[in-house]
Amino acid sequence: xxxxDEHLARILSIxxxxxxxxxxLLDAQGCYLDEDVVAPAPLPGFxxxxxxxxxxxxxxxxxxxxxxxxxxxxxxxxxxxxxxVQPGLCVRIMTGASLPVGADAVVPLEMTDGGVRHVxxxxxxxxxxxxxxxxxxxxxxxxxxxKGTALGSAQIGLAAAVGRSRVLVRPRPRVVVVSxxxxxVEPGTRLGPGQIVDANSFALTAAAIEAGALAYRxxxxxxxPRTLLSTLEDQLVRADVLITSxxxxxxxxxxxxxxxxxxxxxxxxxxxxxxxxxxGFGTIGPDSTPVFGLPGNPVSxxxxxxxxxxxxxxxxxxxxxxxxxxxxxxxxxxxxxGQGKRSFLRVHLAVRKGAYVVTPVSGxxxxxxxxxxxxxxxVVVPEEVEHVAAGEAVTVLLLERRAR
Ligand code: AMP
Ligand code: MG
Numbered sequence: 353x354x355x356x357d358e359h360l361a362r363i364l365s366i367x368x369x370x371x372x373x374x375x376x377l378l379d380a381q382g383c384y385l386d387e388d389v390v391a392p393a394p395l396p397g398f399x400x401x402x403x404x405x406x407x408x409x410x411x412x413x414x415x416x417x418x419x420x421x422x423x424x425x426x427x428x429x430x431x432x433x434x435x436x437v438q439p440g441l442c443v444r445i446m447t448g449a450s451l452p453v454g455a456d457a458v459v460p461l462e463m464t465d466g467g468v469r470h471v472x473x474x475x476x477x478x479x480x481x482x483x484x485x486x487x488x489x490x491x492x493x494x495x496x497x498x499k500g501t502a503l504g505s506a507q508i509g510l511a512a513a514v515g516r517s518r519v520l521v522r523p524r525p526r527v528v529v530v531s532x533x534x535x536x537v538e539p540g541t542r543l544g545p546g547q548i549v550d551a552n553s554f555a556l557t558a559a560a561i562e563a564g565a566l567a568y569r570x571x572x573x574x575x576x577p578r579t580l581l582s583t584l585e586d587q588l589v590r591a592d593v594l595i596t597s598x599x600x601x602x603x604x605x606x607x608x609x610x611x612x613x614x615x616x617x618x619x620x621x622x623x624x625x626x627x628x629x630x631x632g633f634g635t636i637g638p639d640s641t642p643v644f645g646l647p648g649n650p651v652s653x654x655x656x657x658x659x660x661x662x663x664x665x666x667x668x669x670x671x672x673x674x675x676x677x678x679x680x681x682x683x684x685x686x687x688x689x690g691q692g693k694r695s696f697l698r699v700h701l702a703v704r705k706g707a708y709v710v711t712p713v714s715g716x717x718x719x720x721x722x723x724x725x726x727x728x729x730x731v732v733v734p735e736e737v738e739h740v741a742a743g744e745a746v747t748v749l750l751l752e753r754r755a756r
Contacts, residue, residue: 353473353622355735356694360660363633364674366499367642367664370592373523380503382564383521384670391514394487394606398547399451400429402482406464407437407445407455410479415562419473427452442471451483458482464602490514500672522670525555525592527560527567529553532584532598532608533648534574552597556646559657560595563665584611588637592668595661598648600630608632608645610711618643624735626693627718631660649718655696658730658749670722681708681731687740689733698727710748728753 370385401407404422421442425435428449437443437454445451445458456479463475482599490496496510497503501589503511503521511519532555539549553569560567570587571575573580584594599608602618609632612618618634629652632645642664646656663674687693698720710731714723730749733740740746 353624353692354405356623356625356657356659359623359631359633360663362668363642363660363664366633366635367593367667369670370522370525372520373519375523376520377407377508377516380519381470381505381508382526383498383503385501385503385519386670388495388499388522389491389511389514389516389519390442391492391494391496393489393515396484396486396488398486400484400749401445401447401449401451401458403458403460403483404446404483404528405444405458405460405462406442406473407452408442408459408473408477409437409439409455410455410457410477410481412440413459413473413476417474417476420470421471421473423467423471434436444468449575456480456483458718465473489576494664500670502671504712511676518727520656521589522668524564525665525668526590527557527559527565527593527665528570528587528591528594529567530570530573530580530587530594530596532573532575532580533598534576536572536574536598537753538572544609546719551650552646552648555650555654555721556595556597556661558718559654559664563662564669564671565593575599575607577607580607581615582609584636584643588641590643593661594636594641594643595646595657595667595681596632596643597653598645600645601629601630611638612643612645615737616640617647618642620645624693625655625659626690626695626716628656628659628696630658631692633660647718650726651698651714652718654724655730658751659696676751678732679708679748679750680745681729681748683731683740683742683744684709685743685745687731687733687739687746689740690736691755692737694735695731695733696749697731698723698729698735699729699748701729701750708748710746 353468424441425443427449428446435452436587439450443452450497465472514755531550536550542624557567558571599606623631646653666674698714700713730748
């Protein structure tokens with residue numbers, strides 16, 4: 353038996369970040385930069401108006417109000433020949449338009465009668481009022497996005513604003529998911545005796561996508577060594593990672609163990625955890641592609657994904673940290689855990705009176721998929737702890753998966 357930490361350390365020592373790729377900005381959403389993005393020019397690029405109104409010389413409004421000024425021109429956002437504001441005159445200006453030479457403030461439309469040839473101004477403004485200064489957001493030469501930054505909507509907008517249509521990022525790992533089991537059929541199939549629906553390949557493909565991967569569900573492979581081997585070999589060309597479920601324990605038809613033990617560097621271990629004890633991991637094929645042999649019980653498969661596969665995928669995509677956020681919460685019910693094993697208990701996390709509380713949503717059976725689907729977090733009970741009393745503090749891994 354090895355510990356969770358030993359197994360994870362072995363995995364993380366073998367997988368490495370994928371080579372960087374130049375991607376179109378929107379294709380890079382959710383990816384991590386492998387370069388600094390530097391602004392070649394300031395933002396805003398020129399002094400411009402923050403409001404629709406009138407570009408004035410503030411001194412012209414200092415001698416008593418209201419003031420009526422002749423309007424000598426109009427300037428909208430967009431290219432225009434530069435205008436000049438002489439003392440005692442003004443120019444009608446729109447939001448985002450370049451500030452005319454000579455003007456030092458903008459009077460918003462709301463403070464005027466809105467006149468076109470002459471305008472009556474009812475309120476004074478300070479010099480500089482309602483002007484967006486060149487460079488007040490970003491100076492030329494600023495690193496606006498550092499290497500390692502995750503590209504969400506605001507970061508993508510900023511990259512575009514400084515002129516980038518492409519960026520260098522770590523690509524999303526391509527993950528191929530295979531379920532093994534001669535009892536498995538596709539959802540919607542009428543079940544014969546002993547048959548069950550393949551839930552794992554759907555759950556694991558979805559989990560890989562949630563982790564930022566490009567995931568392909570290959571589906572069901574029966575418990576036949578030759579079929580499994582040829583399926584895996586066929587999939588190697590498009591996979592950065594392979595995931596199988598089922599067939600890793602000690603049963604007579606545990607075909608994943610049988611096939612993968614013979615090729616590559618795959619190793620099968622008993623890991624001191626609950627659920628998810630049997631685990632296979634190693635590399636196969638000409639490119640040493642990492643392969644995870646996860647257990648077949650649906651909860652074991654998903655928890656194993658959380659604990660081992662997700663960190664590996666996050667490392668490959670260049671994310672740091674690899675782990676889910678952890679918080680401390682109080683359990684509303686007593687919890688128990690197998691001796692010497694790290695338990696991952698399915699719970700619902702809520703905030704009560706400003707503090708995190710967790711309530712178990714499922715028994716401990718690794719086949720209880722409905723309980724897993726009600727959970728929005730996992731309580732981690734350490735190896736040396738067997739009982740946790742109601743009211744005690746526990747460590748909680750926050751899942752993204754939605755729960756009621
Ligand atoms: P195994 O690890 O192959 O012995 O499978 C353990 C248990 O999980 C058995 O009850 C299987 O029927 C079940 N199981 C295996 N694969 C899947 C799957 N893809 N979807 C749902 N249940 C599965
Ligand atoms: Mg099986």
